[in-house]
Amino acid sequence: MFVTKIEELDKKRARIFLDMEFAFVLYKAELREYQLKEGEEIGAEEYSRIVGEILPKRAKLRSMNLLKAKAYTERQLREKLQRGEYPEEIIEEAIAYVKSFGYIDDRQYAQDFIAYHMAERSGRRMEQELMAKGIRRDMIREAMENLAQEGETPDDLSVAKKILMKKNYDPETATIKEKQKLSAFLYRKGFQMDTIRSVLALDISAI
Numbered sequence: 001m002f003v004t005k006i007e008e009l010d011k012k013r014a015r016i017f018l019d020m021e022f023a024f025v026l027y028k029a030e031l032r033e034y035q036l037k038e039g040e041e042i043g044a045e046e047y048s049r050i051v052g053e054i055l056p057k058r059a060k061l062r063s064m065n066l067l068k069a070k071a072y073t074e075r076q077l078r079e080k081l082q083r084g085e086y087p088e089e090i091i092e093e094a095i096a097y098v099k100s101f102g103y104i105d106d107r108q109y110a111q112d113f114i115a116y117h118m119a120e121r122s123g124r125r126m127e128q129e130l131m132a133k134g135i136r137r138d139m140i141r142e143a144m145e146n147l148a149q150e151g152e153t154p155d156d157l158s159v160a161k162k163i164l165m166k167k168n169y170d171p172e173t174a175t176i177k178e179k180q181k182l183s184a185f186l187y188r189k190g191f192q193m194d195t196i197r198s199v200l201a202l203d204i205s206a207i
Helices: 028-033 044-069 074-083 088-100 106-117 123-132 137-149 156-166 176-188 193-200
Strands: 003-008 013-018 021-027
Touching: 013 028, 021 028, 021 044, 044 074, 044 088, 074 088, 106 123, 106 137, 123 137, 156 176, 156 193, 176 193
Parallel strands: none
Antiparallel strands: 003 013, 013 021
């Protein structure tokens, strides 16, 4: 394989192209260490060390550092590594590594997310947000069922009541236009229409 292009990424790193195709990103000190130059061949030993040792170790450390700061779903972590321009096989290796220690677990992520947010968000909104993070619908439903078995479950009606109380809603004085506006607002928040109709008819000032 020949180094056909070395493209500066920033002050410390560069993109390496082998045989006209992007291969990986290296630090400039590593370019000097492995004596990589445009138009010259990369040795088999150097290539094996880069893709077999250097990049996997770097991707694993990057994953661990990210997960120390906050929880990630598998998709979110994969996207972070993709933005770091790691080769796909290196990304898969890093993902498998952190999964083997239980550092990413989409089922647990979904359950923790729902338990934390269910007092302020509708069930449908939480489902939409979790799916946007890459968690499958069946995992989300399973997480909700597990919480229900523990006596904890999203209560859309109670959440909707709290929202209306913050907006000082009074069903006795609210105009049709105001109710329509609040109805649209709650719908955008992910509440079902039957829940919206029910809560708009309640005298929440007495709750």
